[in-house]
Amino acid sequence: MDSEIKTRKKLDSAEIGAIAHLYRGEVYRSTIWRTRLDTTTNWSVVTLGVALSITYSAPQASPLPLVLVGILIIFFLMQEARRYRYFNVWRARCRWMELHFYAPMLREGDLHLEEHWQDRLADDYLHPRYHVSMWTAVGRRIRRNYIWILLIQTIAYLGKLIVHPTPLQSTAQFLERASIGPLPGWLILLLGAVYCVTWGVIAIISARDDAVRARKRRDPLGMG
Template sequence: MSEESPRRDWPNQEIESGTLGALAHLYRAEVFRSTHWRTRLDNTTNWAVVTTGIALSATFSNKDASPLPMVLVGLLVTVFLIFEARRYRYYNMFRARARLMESDLYAPILHGRKVPWGSEWSKMLADDYETPHYHISLARAAGRRLRSNYSWILAIQAVAYYGKIAIHPEPLTSFADVFARAAIGPIPGSFVMFAGLVFHLSWVVFAFVTLRLDKIYREKRQSPMQAI
């Protein structure tokens, strides 16, 4: 191996050094903002996990405890899911900008290729700064977070609720006792069980429908910023 490594001919970039430095600072800002919103996503998930844990503790604290906390926590987790979907739309916007600069600016430079100034990537980025907009709908954002985290939380909630009905105050001996134990005040147990079944089937269907929408949207997308 020779002492001197072969010289690599790097192309002259059309982007001025000052502009490239400004883009570097812009990239750092977008990474910071996406990281900040990613942290807020994790916080919302933590709230859902903690409240589910509290409901589990209250429900299984003794055999005479009511299963009502497990019913209410399902509604509360749904509210957290909506909050997180809204936050995910912000995260998705900032992450898309950073990803565009990574794939169309820094990657070509690292490969030793020339990055044309005023090309499609810079126009897309400029348009996104001039007219900021979400790159994903609230329903698709909720579907992504549901499939990633909240499906597990809701599944645990469902199993815990029916487990409470099955073992407390004593193990079931007949199926008829299920409806008696599921009753909430004047609300008959059959209605409560039916509402719970509809609720859980609804989020399962919603997860699959939004997954299909994601696939269709990616196939028809016209901008690489919309792939995130």
């Protein structure tokens, strides 16, 4: 088997054409999943916008919708992270073919099959797997989009407590406005702080892991 790999013949015109069609298919799949990522982000933005409209519709309106919308945002974020893991596979394959197939063909006409880049691509087709973990995907989506959604949600919620129904007068009043039914205000604010800090920590850890992975990778523009 090793000798067969070492003596791999050059690709003929039919094989090159097949790879071109394969590349088009991977680009199409990555485009479709890119659109699905945008869809879940749009859902998060729309639901947050609805919560903002309800909460700020009147001074006496409850800030509760801004709290409850956080549950939907978490759901959309997890769904988007799952979609991102699929998208990352198609994107990585496209980038791999661009880097090792199209770029060498355009530059010098030699595909460098002796470097066995085609074996890594073939292995990815034979043994498909995610290239990033779920938590890495969550962290990336937070850093790219959801950090701003969470920031707007947090600022809007605190702003509602501060200005409605009248400008805030004391800390005790602030805690009173934050209370929800039998749950005291300090507990709601504590849960909100944990909510925000948790996503922030995941984003930071994910960014650090991505940086470590990039330093260790032999081919910075490669798969994964």
